[in-house]
Every structure is written in C-alpha cells, then in structure tokens.
Amino acid sequence: MKTGAYRGAMAGVGLIEVLITLVIIAGGVMAMSRLQGLLLTSAASSRQLSDASFIAQRVIEDLGSRNWDSLTTTTLGNETGTTATYSVQYTVNDSPGGAGQMQFKTVQVTVSWTDAQGQARTYTATTRLQRIGADFSARLLS
Secondary structure (H helix, E strand, C coil), X not given: CHHHHHHHHHCXXXXXXXXXXXXXXXXXXXXXXXXXXXXXXXXXXXXXXXXXXXXHXXXXXXXXXXXXXXXXXXXXXXXXXXCCEEEEEEEEEEECCCCCCCCEEEEEEEEEEECCCCCEEEEEEEEEEECCCHHHHXXXXX
C-alpha cells in the first residue's frame, strides 16, 4: 500500500521537472540569440571603423604625393564603403621653418559616417608632411 500512496504523491513531479528544464533551456537560447545580435552589430561597427581608417590613410598618401604649394584645406565629399557612406574632409596647416630649416605641413583627415544605430561617428588621422626642397634632393644625389 505504501507503494500506491507514494505514487500518488509523486504524480506530476516528472512533468514539473521537464517544464523547469524547458524554461532554463529557453532562457539560454534567448540569451544566445541576443549575444549573436550584439556580435553582428559589433562586427559591422568594426568594419566601418576599418573602412574609415583605410580612407583616411589613402587621402594622406595622396596628399603626400601632391605639389607642396597646392595643399589646402578642403572637403572631398562622400565615399561609399562596404557598409556605410563616408564623408571625407581634411585640413592643412603650414608650419614653416626658418631659413635653411625644414618646412612641414600638418594634415588632419576627418572621416564621418552614420552607423547602423543611427549614431554619428568620426575617425580622425593626423600627420605631418615634410617639404623636400631642391637643395635636399641635390645632397641626396651627390
């Protein structure tokens, strides 16, 4: 008789254990899907920052190959990357040296875009370009 009474008291316990397990598993699946969404957003943000860095470096290299006297501040316009459209502008400031000294120009390139969440982002790269005059070139060749 004890066996029947024990069965009556334990009736439904297995079902409750299964339901608790399902709730725990469902919570884990929901957390994993949220994590995956965050990882995708982070990957897109990293890609956009990488694109902006690449664009800024390309502009700096282009400016380094231009005529020294033609370097002035300007806005280049928009460039389309893999995941966003970027607005590019740069500023050029003279840093002239005295007689016989090297001359420099400071260049600051700013790349702006709007990320997937609608927030404005910017990447800024700054460098100094050195003027190499004819006297310096002649010394290298001799």
